[in-house]
Amino acid sequence: MKPSIKPKNPNFSSGPCSKRPGYDVxxxxxxxxxxxxxxxxxxxxxxxxxxxxxxxxxxxxxxxxxxxxxxxxxxxxxxxxxxxxxxxxxxxxxxxxxxxxxxxxxxxxxxxxxxxxxxxxxxxxxxxxxxxxxxxxxxxxxxxxxxxxxxxxxxxxxxxxxxxxxxxxxxxxxxxxxxxxxxxxxxxxxxxxxxxxxxxxxxxxxxxxxxxxxxxxxxxxxxxxxxxxxxxxxxxxxxxxxxxxxxxxxxxxxxxxxxxxSIGGTQKAIEKSEANLAAIEAFVEKTPWLHFLTKDKAIRSNTSVCFTVDLEPEKVKQMVKLIADEGAGFDIGAYKDAPAGLRIWAGATVEQTDIEAMLPWLEWAYHQVQ
CATH class of the missing domain: 3.40.640.10 (Type I PLP-dependent aspartate aminotransferase-like (Major domain))
Known part of the structure; x- marks a missing residue:
């Protein structure tokens, strides 16, 4: 079913990356x-x-x-x-x-x-x-x-x-x-x-x-x-x-x-990013069609998290567009020279609650285009 909750901040670009929580120009x-x-x-x-x-x-x-x-x-x-x-x-x-x-x-x-x-x-x-x-x-x-x-x-x-x-x-x-x-x-x-x-x-x-x-x-x-x-x-x-x-x-x-x-220094920023990756890993573990591009956990990035999807490249692009059109996640497509798939920024400026709100939209979009 279509999720009912969206991220408060749907920006998951890997550069330029999301502004910090509470940012006000x-x-x-x-x-x-x-x-x-x-x-x-x-x-x-x-x-x-x-x-x-x-x-x-x-x-x-x-x-x-x-x-x-x-x-x-x-x-x-x-x-x-x-x-x-x-x-x-x-x-x-x-x-x-x-x-x-x-x-x-x-x-x-x-x-x-x-x-x-x-x-x-x-x-x-x-x-x-x-x-x-x-x-x-x-x-x-x-x-x-x-x-x-x-x-x-x-x-x-x-x-x-x-x-x-x-x-x-x-x-x-x-x-x-x-x-x-x-x-x-x-x-x-x-x-x-x-x-x-x-x-x-x-x-x-x-x-x-x-x-x-x-x-x-x-x-x-x-x-x-x-x-x-x-x-x-x-x-x-x-x-x-x-x-x-x-x-x-x-x-x-x-x-x-x-x-x-204000959040406690660089170590706290590192911990926030690692917690974001852990939330993503929990979702991937129960999602059979989504795979980490980096299979070895020891060398898996906790900022630019990359995936392959059990879909043709054009259908992956359709997924990305569907999620963006819904305002549930922006700029999550893989880099142009990388294998077709998804990329989610999980650095400290992204809140774990926003990642957890966005992930069900991946499930919905996958079934829509499949």
């Missing part, structure tokens, strides 16, 4: 709007973005965090173009974005000494193949595949190369072993449900040392430059951005950080 502190980002007020807001993020994440002493243009993609490109080339590179990929980093490294940077380790959607390559004399690049959570790295135990504490991690759908949702990660990137519009266009770049002291001791052989555009005269541009990591940021987006991100603090 009118509650944003917009005192910086119309002001220069280089004004005292603007610098204070941008510096707070860096310091509060570092505090909430518990970054180790000596780690820097800065705001960069171009969302997570921009942050990863800045890292790769500025750091790679000194050592051989190992790249691990199991979904579309990881494949994009392989393409950049092999066809744009044209590095020769590159090893690639690739797995299908829903699986992981053998991470133990990593050679930590090399620079090692990987995504923590495959946003388009629903498969994540289970932990950092496979990363060598005594590595010679750098670990460069695209963690855009993991930061604030999964435990991150910071001491094992030299470069981490993420974006505001994922786990925190804030606005797009800005990325965050986290550097360990080892990454800073590389930047200050090595100059890549290719030219770097202004947006990619993290050093000047052989020294790190420290201002970038105090909120003195490379180019002009949106101060409205900054206000929105600060609102999201304040919400994380």
């Amino acid at each position: 009118n509650a944003l502190d917009i005192s910086t709007l119309g002001r220069s980002h280089r004004s005292t007020l603007g610098k204070m807001a941008l510096a707070k973005v860096c310091s509060q993020t570092a505090e909430l994440l518990g970054l180790p002493e000596g780690y820097r965090i800065g705001i960069v243009p171009g969302s997570d993609t921009g942050a990863m490109e800045i890292a790769m173009w500025g750091l790679l080339g000194q050592r051989a590179v190992d790249v691990f990929s199991w979904e579309s974005f990881g494949q994009g980093w392989i393409t950049d490294i092999t066809t744009q940077l044209k590095l020769d000494n590159v090893r690639t380790f690739v797995a299908d959607y829903g699986e992981l390559p053998d991470l133990n193949q990593a050679n930590f004399d090399n620079d090692v690049i990987f995504t923590w959570n495959g946003t388009t595949s629903g498969a994540k790295v289970p932990n950092g135990n496979w990363i060598d504490d005594n590595r010679a190369g750098l670990t460069i991690c695209d963690a855009t759908s993991a930061v604030f949702a999964m435990e991150m072993p910071w001491e094992k990660l030299d470069v981490v990137t993420f974006s505001w519009q994922k786990v925190l449900g804030s606005e797009g266009a800005h990325g965050m770049l986290i550097l360990s002291p080892r990454a800073v040392e590389r930047l200050e001791s090595y100059s890549p052989p290719w030219p770097l555009p202004k947006l990619f430059r993290l050093t000047s005269k052989g020294k790190l541009i420290e201002g970038i990591f105090r909120g003195e951005t490379i180019n002009t940021p949106s101060m409205l987006c900054v206000a929105d991100y600060l609102d999201a950080l304040a919400w994380i603090e």
